[in-house]
Amino acid sequence: MVGKVVSQGLKGAIKEVPQMRQTAGRSSDMELDKALNTLLVKLFRDIMNIEEEVLISGEFTDITINDMHVIEAIGTGGPKPSSVVAKKLSVTMGTLTKSIDRLTRNQYVLRERSDEDKRLVLLSLTEKGIKADAHHQKFHKEMIEAAMAQFDEQETKILLESLGGLADYFSEHKKNVIADGRNSQLSV
Numbered sequence: 474m475v476g477k478v479v480s481q482g483l484k485g486a487i488k489e490v491p492q493m494r495q496t497a498g499r500s501s502d503m504e505l506d507k508a509l510n511t512l513l514v515k516l517f518r519d520i521m522n523i524e525e526e527v528l529i530s531g532e533f534t535d536i537t538i539n540d541m542h543v544i545e546a547i548g549t550g551g552p553k554p555s556s557v558v559a560k561k562l563s564v565t566m567g568t569l570t571k572s573i574d575r576l577t578r579n580q581y582v583l584r585e586r587s588d589e590d591k592r593l594v595l596l597s598l599t600e601k602g603i604k605a606d607a608h609h610q611k612f613h614k615e616m617i618e619a620a621m622a623q624f625d626e627q628e629t630k631i632l633l634e635s636l637g638g639l640a641d642y643f644s645e646h647k648k649n650v651i652a653d654g655r656n657s658q659l660s661v
Contacts, residue, residue: 552595
């Protein structure tokens with residue numbers, strides 16, 4: 474199921490790549506930038522839409538895709554402080570609290586105070602949460618297998634290097650944006 478949905482969604486984006494390459498080959502840098510932006514935005518949206526369609530189904534219709542990512546961030550490795558989960562997701566404690574309220578109410582997450590420090594809120598997954606996390610992990614495994622089946626070894630290596638470069642760029646850009654935001658707040 475996931476393989477079929479993923480390959481259909483990715484085929485739409487990938488089908489446009491040769492056309493974009495041809496356009497880019499005879500066009501200005503601005504047109505290349507536009508083509509790359511279009512491809513990145515389309516891939517992001519398609520992946521998010523496919524993920525939501527597949528994951529928020531069956532017994533998991535009582536949560537959102539964002540809740541599923543909170544479950545993933547909590548993970549199965551034992552209780553985690555809520556501040557650690559919020560930082561991992563790059564969200565505020567208030568945003569996390571709203572999601573944890575829903576996940577606790579729907580019995581995916583257990584919220585407890587630390588015995589050592591009552592100020593510390595610890596989050597862990599219930600059996601239902603562990604099942605949702607396994608469903609999410611299975612989806613990602615199947616999505617990657619389905620998407621990568623179309624590439625040979627050399628193409629896979631190029632793709633990994635290219636995506637690694639993009640990930641490094643966005644990670645550095647995020648740090649700079651955060652730093653700029655702090656600096657502008659300090660100068661106000």
